[in-house]
Amino acid sequence: MANKLINQMGLPKSIANVFAARNITTAKEALSLTEFELMEVLDVSLAEVTSAIARISEITCPPYQTVLSLMEQRIQMEHMGGHLSTRLKGLDDALCGGIPFGVLTELVGPAGIGKTQFCLKLALLASLPPSCGGVDGRVIYIDVESKFSSTRMIEIGAKSFPEVFRTKGMAQEMAGRILVLRPTSLSEFSESLQQIKISLLQNQVKLLIIDSMAALVSGENVQGATRQHLLGWHISFIKSLAEFSRIPIVVTNQVRSQNHDEVCQYYFQAHRRERIVENHSGYDSHLVAALGIHWAHAVTIRLVLDAKSGKRFIKLAKSPVSPPLAFPFNITSSGISLLTDDGIELTGPEINTIHCEGHSDIINFDAERVQYEAT
Amino acid sequence: MEVGRLPLSASQRGKLISAGYTTLASLSSLSPSHLARDLRIPESEAFEILRVASLGCRLEQPDKRTAIVNGGQTAWEILNEEKLYPRITTSCADLDNILGGGINCKEVTEIGGVPGIGKTQLGIQLAVNVQIPADYGGLDGKAVYIDTEGSFMVERALQIAEASVLDMSQYNELLRKESRACQIKIQPTDILEKIYYFRICSYTEQIALINYLDKFISEHKDVKIVVIDSVTFHFRQDFEDLALRTRLLGGMALKLMNLGKKYNLAVVIFNQVTTKCTEGSFQLSLALGDSWSHSCTNRVILYWNGDERNAYIDKSPSLRSASASFSVTSKGIRNSASNHKRIKLM
Numbered sequence: 001m002a003n004k005l006i007n008q009m010g011l012p013k014s015i016a017n018v019f020a021a022r023n024i025t026t027a028k029e030a031l032s033l034t035e036f037e038l039m040e041v042l043d044v045s046l047a048e049v050t051s052a053i054a055r056i057s058e059i060t061c062p063p064y065q066t067v068l069s070l071m072e073q074r075i076q077m078e079h080m081g082g083h084l085s086t087r088l089k090g091l092d093d094a095l096c097g098g099i100p101f102g103v104l105t106e107l108v109g110p111a112g113i114g115k116t117q118f119c120l121k122l123a124l125l126a127s128l129p130p131s132c133g134g135v136d137g138r139v140i141y142i143d144v145e146s147k148f149s150s151t152r153m154i155e156i157g158a159k160s161f162p163e164v165f166r167t168k169g170m171a172q173e174m175a176g177r178i179l180v181l182r183p184t185s186l187s188e189f190s191e192s193l194q195q196i197k198i199s200l201l202q203n204q205v206k207l208l209i210i211d212s213m214a215a216l217v218s219g220e221n222v223q224g225a226t227r228q229h230l231l232g233w234h235i236s237f238i239k240s241l242a243e244f245s246r247i248p249i250v251v252t253n254q255v256r257s258q259n260h261d262e263v264c265q266y267y268f269q270a271h272r273r274e275r276i277v278e279n280h281s282g283y284d285s286h287l288v289a290a291l292g293i294h295w296a297h298a299v300t301i302r303l304v305l306d307a308k309s310g311k312r313f314i315k316l317a318k319s320p321v322s323p324p325l326a327f328p329f330n331i332t333s334s335g336i337s338l339l340t341d342d343g344i345e346l347t348g349p350e351i352n353t354i355h356c357e358g359h360s361d362i363i364n365f366d367a368e369r370v371q372y373e374a375t
Numbered sequence: 376m377e378v379g380r381l382p383l384s385a386s387q388r389g390k391l392i393s394a395g396y397t398t399l400a401s402l403s404s405l406s407p408s409h410l411a412r413d414l415r416i417p418e419s420e421a422f423e424i425l426r427v428a429s430l431g432c433r434l435e436q437p438d439k440r441t442a443i444v445n446g447g448q449t450a451w452e453i454l455n456e457e458k459l460y461p462r463i464t465t466s467c468a469d470l471d472n473i474l475g476g477g478i479n480c481k482e483v484t485e486i487g488g489v490p491g492i493g494k495t496q497l498g499i500q501l502a503v504n505v506q507i508p509a510d511y512g513g514l515d516g517k518a519v520y521i522d523t524e525g526s527f528m529v530e531r532a533l534q535i536a537e538a539s540v541l542d543m544s545q546y547n548e549l550l551r552k553e554s555r556a557c558q559i560k561i562q563p564t565d566i567l568e569k570i571y572y573f574r575i576c577s578y579t580e581q582i583a584l585i586n587y588l589d590k591f592i593s594e595h596k597d598v599k600i601v602v603i604d605s606v607t608f609h610f611r612q613d614f615e616d617l618a619l620r621t622r623l624l625g626g627m628a629l630k631l632m633n634l635g636k637k638y639n640l641a642v643v644i645f646n647q648v649t650t651k652c653t654e655g656s657f658q659l660s661l662a663l664g665d666s667w668s669h670s671c672t673n674r675v676i677l678y679w680n681g682d683e684r685n686a687y688i689d690k691s692p693s694l695r696s697a698s699a700s701f702s703v704t705s706k707g708i709r710n711s712a713s714n715h716k717r718i719k720l721m
Contacts, residue, residue: 002579028579031586032619034626036382043384045423057586062574064591067520068567071529096530103525232612240576243525266659266678268687268696293659294611296490297647300526318491320499320528323705350682352491 002028002060009059015052018042027060084126084135084207084248087160088329090341091314094322095301099248104239104298108253108289109305110356113312114331115252118305119209120153121335122250124160126207127177132164137206139178140196142189144215148180159334186216186230193237200245208241212252214290231291235298251299254290255354287354308355314338317351324351378402381431387424390414402428461514463505463600463641465497466539466708469699470686479673480514480599480641483632485606487646487661488677492684493703494645495526496535497677498602500708501643502570503535505600508561511543516599516640517569519588523581523608527572536563538706571595578609578623585627592638601634605645607662621666628670644671683711 004027006019022041024030030053033041038049065073074082083097092098099105099122107115123141128134141148154175158165165171183189199205217230242249289296296302302318314336315326325343329336377398378391394413396402402410402425411421448456462477471477478484478501488494502520507513520527540563575581592598606627614620635642649662661668661676668674674690680700687698702711 002577027583028577031579031582032623034622039382039384043386045384045387046382046427047423053586054590057583058590060583061580061587062576062584064519064571064573066568067529067532067570067572068564070572071533071567074529100528236609236612239525243574243576266676266687267653268689269678269680293489293648293650297605297608298524299490300524300528302491320495320526321531321534 002026004060006030006056009056011052011055015042015044015048018044019052027056030056031060082246084122085133086122087125088314088327088336088338088341090325090327090338090343091316093341094316094325094343095319096321099250100301101246101248102243103248103300104242105248105250105301105303106253106299107250107303107305108255108317108354110255110287110307110354113305113307113356114329114336115305116147116211117152117156117331118336119211119250119252120148121156121160122207123178123209124153124157124174127174128161128164132161135206137177137204139207139209140200140205141178141180142192142208142210143180143182144189144210145212146182147211150175153178155333156335159332183216189216190234193234193241197237197241200241200247205245206247208247208249210238210249210251212254213295214252214254217291218254231295235295239298253295255287255356256290258288287356289354304352304354306353306355315346315351316343326351378428381427383424383427387414387416387420390416391424399428399431461599463501463514464507464512465701466500466504467699467701467710469710470701470708473686473688473694473697473699474673474675475694478600478641478643480639481635482672483628483635483642483644483670484673484675485644485646485661485671486675486677487648489648489659489679492677492679493701493708494677495528495604496531496703497708498604498643498645499527499532499535501600501641502602503532503539503566503707505641506566506569507539507543511546514599515597517571517595517597519571519573519591519598519601521573521575521581521584521601521603523575523603524605525574526604529567532567532570533563534705535707536566539563539566542706571598575609578614581606581609582623582627585630588634589630589637592634592640596638598638598640600641600643601631603642603644605647607645607647611647611662617664621664624663624667625670628667632670632672 006025006027007016009016009027011019019025019030019042024033024041030038035046035049035053038053039046042049082101083092083095083099084101085092085098086095107118109115119141123139126135126137126139128136130136154165154171157171157174164174181192183192196205196208200208213231238249238251296318299318300320301316304313304315304317306313306315311328312330313326314329316322316324324346326346327341327343328339330339331337378388378396381388381399383391391397391402391414396410396413405425407418407422407425410416410425411418414421461480462471462475463480464471464477465474486494486497498520502518505514505516505518507515509515540561543561573584575584588601592601606624610620610624631642631644634640647662648659650657651660652658659678661674668690671690672692673688673694676687676689678685678687680698683700684702685698685700688694688696700711702709
């Protein structure tokens, strides 16, 4: 609505013409100037500017809804009140039915923990026919790290839903609904996002997966804060994509080790810093999500996948609807499965920490680290 | 003071200067018709110029004779008024304590914190709590919820509303056992119906909505809180001209402050955090920069303290800096559990 034209807003003819003459044609251009700047540019009195701005604002601003009507609309219009079931009972219960439509859900975890496995399973679930509880849609899978494996996906499918896959031609039909894109650079990714925006509405796309967001930026040769800013446009674009097509978007994120000078504290906590650093060194491996705090504000649900003393856990690190729960899981031939549906409630920032102990791929990395810290 | 500093349009200013009226003093004893003839403008326009000039004049030299200026209030009056300001409870007694009883009406309160600390939760809680009926010490108002991030969850609002109704009926049973007739009549759906939800998708819409709120609230007089979750999001994305950003944000803050004063309502703004490099080490601080931090009356930072969620009063003209713990439960924002134990021990 930001690009609405001023000459169609029913302003008095005289002032509308002044706007047009100064080449201010859209609401965005008019509202990007302060009232005094506008007086200067348009050469009219304050009262006229104020009334024109009030009119433009009223038309530009979106209409309201009461939360009640919002809720009723969701319940009526959407499958399961707007959730994609993960078929992991405990997780679904905690998330009020599954991965919600219209927002970003993020999976964070060390390499090899099972993020891609989770994504493959979700892709299958979204493309299942409704008779088997799926949403019968297409899936767009943006595979940045080239980890998508069709063989593995069919295996997961055949093991999890044997009755579906026994039907002849079903595997082909389902796999045919999953479209994999492999962008190699950030600019290519931006391009495909633009195209996706159009095709989401035309085709029955019910799920968008981006595996992984962090790999996209790590390819670009910039460091630190500017790296975050590269993604600024993408963050708001992806969020609005989810919102307006009302589909779930699942994004994965990598981890990196935390630098020592990056102490995440406010200035008024400074005196406590020493104690905390002491506490943490020794057993914690200081892993943090690769994309920083700016990105973390943008995701609505964050699931942390990590490993602690040989066990893998899915943790609901950020979610407005559920308590901080952790579920132990393992990876079988049918994909991710929970060991128990009753989550362990965690208190404090423990829910946000990412461990990688006793998890086969990273064992050596850990041992090195312990040695390094001992010296 | 010079004519150049008056809020007049450029052509009017040009006409004034070319006709020789450069200072305010030169305008002070003019009649509108005289000025209209001199500048060759309609009399109504001349009258408008003189009105603006006399306003500018009054600002410059407060006359001793008119010590009681229109629109002023004595400190004593303000004190009496402040005592009557209603406050909106956060449902966490410790947090209410350090806030002096809750979120204050007529003020702009900024709340910031890391992702997942509970900002959105607090926002929803306040939007529900503002509706507590007057019998229960509430404001019996309505809420405007401005969602810029798309993080508002309807399911969560329903949970919090249900818990709030439950609490009220328990309170009812405790205190009014004798009068059974006085039953709770509020349904959770009634609460949801009184939250006006705006979804904002660009900074232009955000500015437009803030401009429009004045009209909206004058039509919905019972709105007692405006929650903006968050003010930061759109202003952090693709903004090249930082000076422009500061000007727009400043204008917005001013309008919000006026809104709060005019309609006697609370404005709660949520902000994100960013890392800031000071003296070689990275620290967390609220986003949008230093000039923004001047624009709110109160500033509260939510942070992790060990295993507990804490709130810290970072800036306030009337409250001392203090911190209190709170927790996010399935019912909403509540006192933290460990604190209960401590009180019990004492």
